[in-house]
Amino acid sequence: xxxxxxxxxxxxxxxxxxxxxxxxxxxxxxxxxxxxxxxxxxxxxxxxxxxxxxxxxxxxxxxxxxxxxxxxxxxxxxxxxxxxxxxxxxxxxxxxxxxxxxxxxxxxxxxxxxxxxxxxxxxxxxxxxxxxxxxxxxxxxxxxxxxxxxxxxxxxxxxxxxxxxxxxxxxxxxxxxxxxxxxxxxxxxxxxxxxxxxxxxxxxxxxxxxxxxxxxxxxxxxxxxxxxxxxxxxxxxxxxxxxxxxxxxxxxxxxxxxxxxxxxxxxxxxxxxxxxxxxxxxxxxxxxxxxxxxxxxxxxxxxxxxxxxxxxxxxxxxxxxxxxx
Numbered sequence: 383x384x385x386x387x388x389x390x391x392x393x394x395x396x397x398x399x400x401x402x403x404x405x406x407x408x409x410x411x412x413x414x415x416x417x418x419x420x421x422x423x424x425x426x427x428x429x430x431x432x433x434x435x436x437x438x439x440x441x442x443x444x445x446x447x448x449x450x451x452x453x454x455x456x457x458x459x460x461x462x463x464x465x466x467x468x469x470x471x472x473x474x475x476x477x478x479x480x481x482x483x484x485x486x487x488x489x490x491x492x493x494x495x496x497x498x499x500x501x502x503x504x505x506x507x508x509x510x511x512x513x514x515x516x517x518x519x520x521x522x523x524x525x526x527x528x529x530x531x532x533x534x535x536x537x538x539x540x541x542x543x544x545x546x547x548x549x550x551x552x553x554x555x556x557x558x559x560x561x562x563x564x565x566x567x568x569x570x571x572x573x574x575x576x577x578x579x580x581x582x583x584x585x586x587x588x589x590x591x592x593x594x595x596x597x598x599x600x601x602x603x604x605x606x607x608x609x610x611x612x613x614x615x616x617x618x619x620x621x622x623x624x625x626x627x628x629x630x631x632x633x634x635x636x637x638x639x640x641x642x643x644x645x646x647x648x649x650x651x652x653x654x655x656x657x658x659x660x661x662x663x664x665x666x667x668x669x670x671x672x673x674x675x676x677x678x679x680x681x682x683x684x685x686x687x688x689x690x691x692x693x694x695x696x697x698x699x700x701x702x703x704x705x706x707x
Contacts, residue, residue: 388480407522410521414598505524511571562623658686
């Protein structure tokens with residue numbers, strides 16, 4: 383295929399993948415919502431009383447039947463969500479590949495390309511760990527993030543495929559940006575897991591006080607297991623970020639601009655991101671941090687990463703401005 387045909391194919395595949403990711407997100411929303419409806423019915427059943435003051439005999443059985451039916455419906459919706467995610471991922475990967483072939487280079491030379499590639503990295507990490515760690519409970523968050531990233535990329539960041547500026551012509555572009563994308567995918571999963579940990583731990587604390595836990599959350603692993611997954615993903619991503627951003631980045635900067643470090647806004651916020659995640663891992667390893675404090679630090683790190691990814695390019699200026707839009 384010639385470059386223009388490949389570019390047109392990429393422009394078709396990426397929006398199509400965005401729509402299918404959105405459908406997967408809708409399926410996962412149904413999965414969660416079905417569990418929340420059961421809790422409401424179960425709670426109502428528990429307060430029903432007969433005229434003589436006794437409990438209605440068949441109310442718990444009805445509630446149990448509703449829960450079983452809704453649980454089955456939720457599981458089916460979850461499986462549909464995963465299948466749609468896999469299909470969307472295949473189209474997404476095809477869109478990134480054809481974009482690179484159309485441009486005749488790696489497909490991450492501007493904000494549009496980095497957005498579609500970094501969101502693909504989120505999908506890669508999620509699907510790679512889906513079976514191993516049983517991360518289907520992150521499906522809603524993952525599909526939401528990828529759908530949002532692709533939607534914004536298509537609507538706000540799109541630029542036609544073209545050649546790179548001279549400073550970007552380096553094999554360090556491959557090393558530096560691919561490492562940042564992979565680490566960013568891990569940070570995203572870790573951030574989503576930390577958010578779910580806070581929700582699950584709160585539900586567990588309420589359950590101790592006798593308050594019902596939503597059926598959707600009962601299908602999720604314990605908060606301790608979620609916390610362990612978040613830690614493992616962060617521990618995997620942090621060395622990649624360290625190498626890609628704080629080692630490969632300065633080396634590339636030296637050859638491109640004649641200095642390894644110049645306190646450019648992107649460099650500063652990359653360092654801030656590194657410091658926050660280093661503090662998270664160090665506190666867990668030495669101070670024995672577990673639970674909510676560590677989760678909040680991880681979430682803060684994720685927001686810093688997102689600002690470094692999007693906010694710096696849009697709001698600040700510096701040597702990295704040419705890779706913005």
